[in-house]
Amino acid sequence: HQPFYARTAHNDRIQGAIGAEFALNELGATTAATVADESPYTQGLVAAFEQNFEAGGGTITGSEQVSSEDTDFKAPLRSLAEGNPDLLYFPIFVAACTLIIRQAGDSMPDADLMVADGCLSSDTLKNAGAEADGTFASSPDISVFQDDPFYADEFVPAYQEQFGSAP
Numbered sequence: 001h002q003p004f005y006a007r008t009a010h011n012d013r014i015q016g017a018i019g020a021e022f023a024l025n026e027l028g029a030t031t032a033a034t035v036a037d038e039s040p041y042t043q044g045l046v047a048a049f050e051q052n053f054e055a056g057g058g059t060i061t062g063s064e065q066v067s068s069e070d071t072d073f074k075a076p077l078r079s080l081a082e083g084n085p086d087l088l089y090f091p092i093f094v095a096a097c098t099l100i101i102r103q104a105g106d107s108m109p110d111a112d113l114m115v116a117d118g119c120l121s122s123d124t125l126k127n128a129g130a131e132a133d134g135t136f137a138s139s140p141d142i143s144v145f146q147d148d149p150f151y152a153d154e155f156v157p158a159y160q161e162q163f164g165s166a167p
Contacts, residue, residue: 010140012041016048019089019114019138024056027112027136029086031061035076035100037068037092045091045116061085068096073103081107091116091138094124101128101135112136 023029036046061083064076097119117139145151159167
């Protein structure tokens with residue numbers, strides 16, 4: 001236990017809704033496909049995204065369920081590509097997420113890619129390489145903590161001492 005440990009557990013329904021809103025209103029996507037794995041995390045985000053995307057006037061062209069242990073996603077990606085989606089939404093954890101980023105370009109080179117915070121890692125960027133360029137990601141907004149005296153005076157110094165860099 002670290003005395004400065006802080007965990008936020010944000011609401012997947014909100015994050016999925018914001019992702020759908022961004023896809024519709026900022027990216028101009030009218031069609032989307034989704035990929036979930038066996039975890040409640042990804043299933044909750046995909047369900048919220050699909051519900052809000054359709055409520056906003058978009059069409060879900062396909063949805064695939066994969067295993068987080070898979071390494072070859074070409075078949076489900078080819079299946080989803082048949083619907084010609086504007087966007088592929090796959091809020092999956094780092095290992096599988098990285099592989100989907102690398103493999104999606106072969107099946108749907110024109111689709112925008114969107115992930116969630118489970119994929120946000122320097123390992124994703126390192127392992128996906130140039131294929132990660134242009135991938136959109138959602139995450140909780142922790143900027144509210146920037147003005148908190150505890151954050152600046154206690155959390156950041158303790159984090160830097162422990163890990164050698166700023167959070």
